[in-house]
Amino acid sequence: MQWLNAVIQGVLLGGLYALLAAGLSLMFGVMRIVNLAHGVLAVLAAYLGYVMVDSFDVPWFLAVLIVVPVMALIGYVLQWGLFNRALSKGGLAPLLVAFGLAVVLTQLLQEFFTADTRSIQIGSLGTNSIQISEDIYIGVFPIVTFVVGVLVIAGVQIFLNTAPLGRAMRAASDDPDTVKLMGIDNRQVYALSTALALATVGLAGMFIGMKTQFSPTYGDLVLIFAFEAVIIGGLGSLWGTLVGGIVLGVAQAVGNQINPAYGLLIGNLVFLAILAFRPQGLLPKAVTT
């Protein structure tokens, strides 16, 4: 029964990891940008939420509704201000720019908020749980996180498949030069892609802030989990990212069950095993470019 419990908790945790990884997957899928600032941007969102809830007594759900569009705006500005220029230089430039951004943002957060850990208070939502059987309890908050994660992945995938802008994003991913010949400014498509990606990062950051204690350097761990979820699932596929998140979550939860010190280790080992034996991931994109 403990093992079943561990798997259930792991699946729910996987929803959070998928939510964390969605933006990373999207930016890589559309622009081939490996956004090393992904984790610290999520932590930035958590701090924005923390300030609103802690200092201005904004209810947490309202803080979520504010942080998400603010992060989208930050994404739009970052793309026009930094990444579009870096992309035009080609090669490793976007990776280095993202790395620099991660370092600068982490330092700024240290400066403003110190290295103390914080968390966003959500009251009884954080502790309520539902009893499933005699000895299995499921927290309401992990369920909410999981549902939000699945909805975000599904929503972004449906948007990419059906909306004109989503179609333009996929076309720009295939061939940015030819997209211009369709009257589409690929840089604007990129800016909107990053805005969408950072909206999901904002949501993920808020959930991290509500779930756990975070500090300015917590982004490193977020980045690693997001990366592992994306790689396990298969690059460029959002459904794969969901699967990857769940695999990672279950591996960590089962590892914890074996020995509380083994959770992260087992998650990383599963990731390494996938890289070694199935480097294209569990659900690779059907068309590779």
Add this chain to the structure above:
Amino acid sequence: MSLLSITDLDVHYGDFQAIYGLDLHLNEGETLAVIGANGAGKSTLLKTISGLLTPTAGDIQFDGTSIARMPAHKRVPLGIALTPEGRRIFRSLTVEENLKVGAHTKRKGPWNLASVYEAFPLVADRRDRLGVNLSGGEQQAAAIGRALMSNPRLLLLDEVSLGLAPVVVEQIYAALPTITSQGTTVLVVEQDVNQSMRVADRVQCLLEGRTVLEGAPSTLTRDQVASAYFGI
């Protein structure tokens, strides 16, 4: 008045000059074929008209406005569409999605999904197939359909026949009268001289980035064209 008017155009790729002081004029409703051997500057010319390349000197006027330094994506709403060399169909999109991306600017006109499917039955049959799974001829037909979806006033066709079986080339060229009958101006670039002489009102032959021969197909002899084409 000319729809497209190019004067004294120079285009470089880095240090290499591909086009030297080229003049080209195209009236509304006309079909012009630009012919020439490999490396004559034909595709470079089309890339420059569509905005993928910026000229180093000279001017391009479209309907009286200078577009020489306008970004490519702003030229499509004015009514310029290019079917690029190599077709460049979006690989992970279906044929129908490719066409819909072509209609992104929402320019009004006779072309829409239904009329493109009618003009190119080959495209209609493959509408649900991914771009990556199309044959060369299907890609070419879909690429022309995609360009038409923006309802262009000026359609630029780059090397339509390249790498395709003659029977497929004929099928694709069979749609050209339908396109021009809508009043669309067409600039076609070809290595296949016979094909372009059949469809064009006027032919302009390039050699190493310069115009060497110009005229209506009926006024040009085979020998004239051959010597201009090969520069002998």
